[in-house]
Amino acid sequence: MMFFLQYVIRRTFQNMMGNLFSNLITIGIIAISMLIFSTFTLLAFNLTNFLKIWEDKIEVIAYLKRGTPSSEVEPLLKKTRLLEGVETVRYVSPYDAMGFMETKLGGQKNLLEGIQPAVLPPSFEIQMKKDYRNSTKIKEVVAHLKEIPQFEEIQYGQEWVETFSVLVHILRLTQWILGGLLLIAVVFITSNTLQLTISSRREEIEVMHWVGTSPSFIRIPFYLEGLIQGFLGGGLAILFLFLLHQGLFLYIPPSMQAWLAKIPVLFLPLETIAWILLGGMVLGFFGSFVASMRVLKYK
Amino acid sequence: MMFFLQYVIRRTFQNMMGNLFSNLITIGIIAISMLIFSTFTLLAFNLTNFLKIWEDKIEVIAYLKRGTPSSEVEPLLKKTRLLEGVETVRYVSPYDAMGFMETKLGGQKNLLEGIQPAVLPPSFEIQMKKDYRNSTKIKEVVAHLKEIPQFEEIQYGQEWVETFSVLVHILRLTQWILGGLLLIAVVFITSNTLQLTISSRREEIEVMHWVGTSPSFIRIPFYLEGLIQGFLGGGLAILFLFLLHQGLFLYIPPSMQAWLAKIPVLFLPLETIAWILLGGMVLGFFGSFVASMRVLKYK
Amino acid sequence: MNEAMIEMHHVFKTYPSQISALSDITLEILPGEFAFIVGPSGSGKSTLLRILFCAERPTSGEVVVHGIHITQPDFKKIYQLRRTMGIVSQDFKLLRDRTVNENVAFALEITGHIREEAKSKASEILRRVGLEEREGDSILALSAGEQQRVAIARALVNSPPLLLADEPTGNLDARMTLDVMEIFTDLHQKGTTIVFATQFTGLIKRYSYRAIRLLDGRKADSHKVEEVKATG
Amino acid sequence: MNEAMIEMHHVFKTYPSQISALSDITLEILPGEFAFIVGPSGSGKSTLLRILFCAERPTSGEVVVHGIHITQPDFKKIYQLRRTMGIVSQDFKLLRDRTVNENVAFALEITGHIREEAKSKASEILRRVGLEEREGDSILALSAGEQQRVAIARALVNSPPLLLADEPTGNLDARMTLDVMEIFTDLHQKGTTIVFATQFTGLIKRYSYRAIRLLDGRKADSHKVEEVKATG
Ligand SMILES: Nc1ncnc2c1ncn2[C@@H]1O[C@H](COP(=O)(O)OP(=O)(O)OP(=O)(O)O)[C@@H](O)[C@H]1O
Ligand SMILES: Nc1ncnc2c1ncn2[C@@H]1O[C@H](COP(=O)(O)OP(=O)(O)OP(=O)(O)O)[C@@H](O)[C@H]1O
């Protein structure tokens, strides 16, 4: 057993060194494929994360009739809080509204100079429960709100909610399509290189058959080669992705960094990294398996 | 000559058919590399295009002192127009400002109900000449504007202008780095496959040398193979990119399409397509050239 | 089981292109025997050896080697059978990018000998065929006759009970042929069964071993096995 | 220029591993001559032919073929020289994945013959070596002797003025050897220069051509060129 392992490792090494250039290329190609895939995974991960933060911000604004007496506000707040799907409700006074407008107008806030807050309507900012943060459920809640007579108008980012759903949908779909394509590509590429490795060793393999080498002695080194290629390819991809991720921050000017700081740009969690490495190995193995099925017939 | 061409084409065909699988893989890999590159080119093309449209929108807003008599507006307009770098100046009355705020606030425009336009300040929207649309030049113009006493405040999207410059910078840099990397990758990959093609034909090439085949008879078919691989890879990349580009519109929900309609999403111009195909061929050729340098020594 | 080392019963071999290489061959080779297979070029000598070596399957008939029916062998087990045989192929089947010693040691390594042991055993057998000075050279650096001797060394290194040699002296000069024949005679005396295919009738005249003559392989009905006892 | 077809002046060939294969060889072969190169295995016969064929460069000395100094030839021009020679290599150098006819036609095609012409010319020469029935078979489907005849056919198909044959009858039985020798004799009578390397002294005894004997290649100082005239 010890001997077998030693033999297999030596032979795998010999094989890889003998076709060093094409091995490097294969590893490079696997790395590129995996890099594309994992860049995408990273993007999806961050986008999902970002969307989750954003999702939390989906809210319904109910404008109260101008001049609603403040005594009515408290019971109305209670009533609204009890509605199905509502998580929190915050009262926005006309003064708060003024502040909000100033922020929103940013550079052009001078426009507001001389405006009295009193002319602005008060409003409720209503946060939905997690499960209610999608277009159909929100519509139901809004319908309930509209039944309350003290509200002048109900507003919510309907467009955004819809776009959000579509975005998530596109993202998931692309992930699967792209992922599938790249996986197939990696298997093909590994299989191809190994097939070429094997055919460049055809003479040797023939001689091995001739002197009575057992099939597993011939095959296992190729399987191992595929595994190693996949592992190194995956590892390189992750390393490169990490450098890219780090480099992003170094390169971005301070002004944008402040902006990015608001959205946390995370790196892939360890578990995902492990999966990517394992995936690379499985793909590499599968590629070498396919190759040996095609080329390594016993003679 | 006729005979030579016929021979070269037949032999190239034989070579490619003999290693059909690895040829398909090479073409696929070239296609993927070129696809990444051309996707990037397309993105850069559209972004540049988009930025150009956006660039046109860079403007300086000069708020006039509240209550500036309308008789003073006309001479002030003239004076501003004569400043260096200024292209057009548009007067925005308080009523126009009201309309602008309504648009800007979108869903929350109810906030403005009951506000009198008269409380808003009038302003000038100043368009810069093309050459002045960058942060240093704009600053110069703003300095001149500040010297005019009738202006209360001068505002311009300084942050955006800076971000814009950085974006263009990053874009250009990435294009060259990515482009360079991918080009090298394509040369390597083509070179590798052709090297493997050549080694799988080693015996044959040895025999060819043995019977007195001229070196060009041996090499030219391999060069042609590289050329064809590059061409097909490039072609596939463009075809795929085109399908992606078209598919984008089919898949996007109507609500987003309307939004996209504002920014024209163009496909690559014919000239760029020709360059990509030519580039693929040059790379393929170069790959086969490198391979034959490495493997095809005359014996 | 049977006491014969090799048995062939009505063996036919017709290649896909309708070439009949062997037709109705029946023969028996006993353990420890030295048998020449003689016949002109194309008479089926190599085909016969390849069938014994499981590198080719007979079209019909039965073949038993070491008491094992190899007519329809388990593909996964062929390698075990091969380890009990040494074969000298007519085209040598050596590894071009390895040295002489590596080529011979290779056959030992894959059967589980550790590297150093394989190397020294290989050296020993190479000395026996007179190539002790060429051990470190690449196979490509050898003349045809030298390559043939490496092939012989590799076949012998495992001390197989059965030796199949296809024209093993075809590239050797008269003196070397004598040397090799001496090695073979020696092995024969130690009990190794030897099947020796050759077209050089000179050899069978010189050595008084049993000779099985194959006739022109192109005419199917003329395939016959004849026993030719040559005298001294 | 010179009137000799082949001239070698004090040619030495020492391989990188310090093996002296040829040492101080001086010889001259005239146009139209038939010359045997004889010597035991490893005496440098193949090396000598490979030098004439520009597949190997001599370590020192001068070699002239067709009046061209090939000691330091222009690499780009070697192929033109090779087209004036037919060579039968000791290891055949045939294309394994092509048919018999394709292997022979190949040598014509690359010199500019159109395909059909090459094919029919190949058929003709293959008939001459007795392989007319095997034209469509793959090289792998041939016995060693048959492959050797394909190699001979390929060397002859271009009707080269100089034929270099390295052990061309090594895998042929007695009858076929006679057939091949007849072809060679025929070519010789038509004016082809033939250099025929072999270790079978039987041949040079039977044919009364000039024989150049190489002695054991291992001892550098024993390399000598002897003229051996055998009698009928
Ligand atoms: N794979 C094959 N396919 C078709 N025909 C074959 C194949 N192998 C051998 N033959 C044919 O079978 C016949 C016997 O071949 P074999 O190699 O056994 O002859 P041999 O006696 O070894 O000849 P030689 O002395 O020339 O080596 C020949 O005519 C040969 O062409
Ligand atoms: N490429 C090489 N590198 C090192 N040594 C070589 C090389 N080629 C041949 N030799 C050695 O040179 C000597 C002469 O070899 P050559 O092949 O010329 O012999 P030969 O007369 O053709 O023998 P044979 O009859 O066995 O074919 C041999 O000892 C051989 O090992």
Ligand SMILES: [Mg+2]
């Ligand atoms: Mg044979």
Ligand SMILES: [Mg+2]
């Ligand atoms: Mg030789």
